[in-house]
Amino acid sequence: MKRSFYLFNPGIMERRDNTLKFTPVIVNEDNEEIKQQPRYIPIEDVAELYAFGSLRANSALFNFLGQKGIPVHFFDYYENYTGSFMPRESLLSGKALLAQTSAYQNKKKRVELARKFIQGAAWNMVMNLNYYNRRGKDLQDIIDTIKRLSNTLPDAKAVDEIMGIEGNIRQAYYAAFDIILDDFNMGSRTKQPPENEVNALISFGNMMCYTETLRAVHQTQLNPTISFLHTPGERRFSLCLDISEIFKPIIVDRVIFKVLNKHALSTSHFDKKLNKCLLNEKVSYT
Incomplete structure (x- = not known):
């Protein structure tokens, strides 16, 4: 079964027949590179790669990955998503592109679709909260606040209004995190960089959800740059932002609640420096 592979250490990725060879590299105090024990990954086991450390590779490797339909997602030092290598699209459709563009240009249709994304997200937030409410939280x-705000969505006549309601819904929802979590506090939502463990997990999980959505969209005839809730912009796949709004509560947040309350992760899995908190490489062994 294919699965995702996460590369937290800097290193060199090469092709070895039908296998990927990844050699971690560390730099000593004399600025000398020391190669570590390589790891071999059969290509048929790989769904996608996530590179959090510096990755050295040549065009032959990316040609190979493209032929096998394997995307690579890149992240910077602060674990912010920076971009992806995506295989050539094989499901292009002019008819689908025209229909998607037409829906964006039609104000009524765009507002309707934007509303659906937030209604779906709010529904899943309430499902999460109901689960813990029944268990003594x-x-x-x-x-009730999220339901009341969600009920105002049908009255919104513009995307900006919907985004404003979404912001209020999410603010109320995040206030529940400190009640649900037993040993960790979130406080307010902080990012770029996140300031504590909970915010670090939210940022990390949201990026994972975004890249998974991007991979799924590339397997359809949809254009990932034409969105309805988020404004389409240069150098970003904004449709994936739209779609991932629905799934973040049930994929990202549920996992956060579970791994923290069951102590699958502890403070040792995070590096805190000044006002930033990031996951460290210990997570890859968890």
């Missing part, structure tokens, strides 16, 4: 007031 006092979340009913927050649930």
Whole structure:
């Protein structure tokens, strides 16, 4: 079964027949590179690669990955998503592109679609909160607030109004995190960089959800740059931002609640420096 591979260490990636060879590299105090024990990954086991450390590779490797339909997602030092290598699109459709563009240009249709994304997200947030509310966490007031805000979405006549309602819904939802979590506090939502463990997990999980959505969209005839909730912009796949809004509560947030409350992760899995908190390489062994 194919799965995702996460490369947290800097290193060299090469092709060896139908196998990927990854050699981690460390730099000593004399600025000398020391190659570590290489790891071999059969290509048929790889769904996609996530590169969090510096990755050295040549065009032959990317040609090979492109032929096998394997994307590579890149992240910077602060674990912010910076871009992806995506295999050539094989499902291009002019008819689908015209229909998607037409839906974006039609204000009524765009507002309708944008509303659906947030209604789906709010529904899943409430599902999460109901689960913990039934298990002794006092979340009913927050649930009622999100439902009340969600009920105002049909009255919104513009995407900006919908985004404003979404912001209020998410603010109420994030207030529940400190009630749900037993040993960690989130406080307010901080990013670029995140300031504590919970915010670090949210940022990391949201990026994973975004890249998984991007991979799924590339397997359809949809154009990932034409979106309805988020404004289409240069150098970003904004449709993936739209779609991932629905899934973040049930994929990202549920996992965060589970791994922290079951102590699968601890403070040792994070590096805190000044006002930033990032996951460290220990996570790859968890």
